[in-house]
Amino acid sequence: MSAPTDDADVPAFWRGLGLPGLADVHVHFMPPRLLRRVWEYFDAAGPLVGVRWPIRYRWPDEERVAHLRRLGVRAFTALSYAHRPGMAGDLNDWALAFARATPGCVPSATFYPEPDVAGYVAAAIDAGARVFKVHLQVGGFSPTVPELDPVWGLLADAGVPVVVHAGHAPVGTAHTGPEPFAAVLARHPRLTAVVAHLGAPDYEEFLALAEKYERVALDTTMAFTPFFDQFTPFPAAALPRLRELGLGGKVLLGSDFPNIPYPYADQLAGLARLDLGDSWLRAVCWENPARLLGLD
Template sequence: MSVEAVDPATVAADDAVPRFWQGLGLPGLADVHVHFLPPRLRRRVWEYFDSAGPLVGLEWPIRYRWSDEDRVAHLRRLGVRAFGALAYAHRPGMAEQLNAWTLDFARATPGCLPSATFFAEPEAPRYVAEAIGRGARVFKVHLQVGGFAPTDPALEQAWGLLAEAGVPVVVHAGHAPVGTAHTGPDPFAALLARHPRLPAIVAHLGAPDYPAFLDLAERYERVRLDTTMVFTPFFDRIVPFPADELPRLRDLGLAGGVLLGSDFPNIPYPYADQLAGLGRLDLGDDWLRAVCWQTAADLFGLTAS
């Protein structure tokens, strides 16, 4: 699959993004859910989305099918000051190589948080410790794609290392878009019962089980939720967020429990849709400031300069 040309319509739609954060008086945006992958894996992921594979389950035309250089440049134009390079392993024996690539990518890319991943395999504690030693500041685990339980015994020590080091891990723990035996609030709650100090960021607000994941974020001090894709017209058609839970989301966000996530570049709409959706919630400018910058700034030690 060849990389497509930059779409002028997408760029034009995203012109609204800098005005959004400037209007809030922010120095920019911090997006905890951005993907950069080695070229071969990136091609395979995009092909899987194109085919509407069984873990996607619906038509999903990726909007930002650009080169790494163009996507980094676009994030900078948007004012995304901090972002990850979230990769995730879908089989044994690949996480360590992914970590080498993503950590090197972050080293060469200002604004990129050094990122790493792991899989349920005996080697996980060793290479998780090595990645932390190399400066990894955020990890990504995809229980749906990986097909393993968060309580797999092979991961017990790895989770403990992250909890001890205070390094956040973005976890796709919810059922959306397609549930598996290892997704949903119950398996994740079992993990937190074993590791209550784990600094976890639940992707997609835990969709579709929003209330249950709000419960967990309220119960565990180090559990946060990211907004990835939620409140966009695309996601609202599939798993809309319940309006009666918005007061809890507001309180959690003001308390530092909600972070901006986008899933860039693997989204079928302009980046601006994510921010427009958050703005339509009418939860207040203080909430938007916390979600779009301040909570991540506190978590990762980001500065305004």
Template sequence: MNDSEVPAFWQALGLPGLADVHVHFLPPRMLRRVWAYFDAAGPLVGVEWPIRYRWPDADRVAHLDKLGVRAFTALAYAHKPGMAADLNDWTLGFARETPGCVPSATFYPEPSVTSYVSSAVSSGARVFKVHLQVGGFDPVDPLLAPVWGMLSDAGIPVVVHAGHAPMAASFTGPEPFTALLARHPRLTAIVAHMGSPDYSTFLDLATRYERVALDTTMVFTPFFDQLVPFPLEERPRLRDLGQAGKILLGTDFPNIPYEYADQLQGLVRLDLGDAWLRAVCWHNLWSTLGLTGSHAL
């Protein structure tokens, strides 16, 4: 499958399009820095990683529309104090101007965090993103306790890069995330990259906690399979969790070194059935957001 064939993929499933929980749109200056980091194969990347869709925002939005991606996020993430509030202003403004974009926000452990997260929620944020690898912070930092509680009560999902891949950091891996869930068991969390490479442990957490889900971002693609392949013996649990609404399509567009279609082809190769693909590629995002369809954005 290539990108030109993506619309035929979802049309054959009887879907109105695709819903992608893991897409990045960032302020231009930050985006240039992120791409430069990937170009240099920085310490948290560790491998050659050419950006496939190095295009202006408008071109990337148009490409998503051409593919049939009817819902997508604009995930930003802060790596130091004083960034998150401004990022939220930008991503929420981007969503207001961009049809199909789920209003997205982020946070970082700092004294003002409760205030600006509350403001983002009041401004319509429907999903948050935190990156424990890049941010380098402990998810159970006391400054974050009120935020996790607020988002748990509101049922607003948080996409959490909690796994070690592509490179481990101080607060990645199952242990810090498990500690967070022990304190906030009702948190609606979407684990990025399925928690790679600790797939089985994060599948355990998704099974144990009612509101924990996993996104497919980069997993099952030939690129990622060379680095941290998904264990085939876990396919039955992957099938069951997908049917239970706990596996969501994610891609990392545009920061991927291959075509968008590679992610979808990887899901097809799992041979888990059309009903599973329909759930993962469309229905599960809406149920996680507490919405019923694309017109709710």
């Protein structure tokens, strides 16, 4: 399968694979004021970014939704994340309302370690949330804090997936890396978790977690793009393991749209250049995320 060179080529890419479209588990939609602050942080190359990061798709919500539809992204998340107490409940209300008003958007939610966290996570599930996001780097907390133990158990019992930014990239903190999240999985081995960015830069350690735990997967977000490869390239020796995991349902398309400094097509082109086969691309770009998100 030839790699798309720009966004206009993306529909031909997935049609050439015989797919109905793309399913992307790592897309961000947030309340406009919060998203503007996120973009300002990237513009300033803040401490948790560390490099120049010009946002490619600095557009209003409706324009970004329309662009996803032009690309053929039939299913996408609306991931947000709380970085202080008292945020998550309001973010969940906004994200769930956004999903109700936006065909193709998977109802999404988040959480933060605070006294009422288990209650509002349960409420979000009851309101239809089908995927959660937690960002250990930006949130500045350990996944092993006592407040979150009942939440991990609740999500494991419900079978609702959580996308976890657990890796050190782009800038590590005391709570990122494979060890903290491995401790969560040891306590909650049935948790359905998607490790963002393939766990970069500790790719092989996070691959091992996906190999060990039945419900742990990884998303491709930013991996194999020229921008990301200059900082944290994926080890060539681990590609056979990535292929097996992808064919086994455990590697999922993620993009970080719109918070990327390059075209969406770069993500797909990077995957195509791996030369892991059309069956692998079909699994990663549609079959695996569609199964995880419960699409028909």
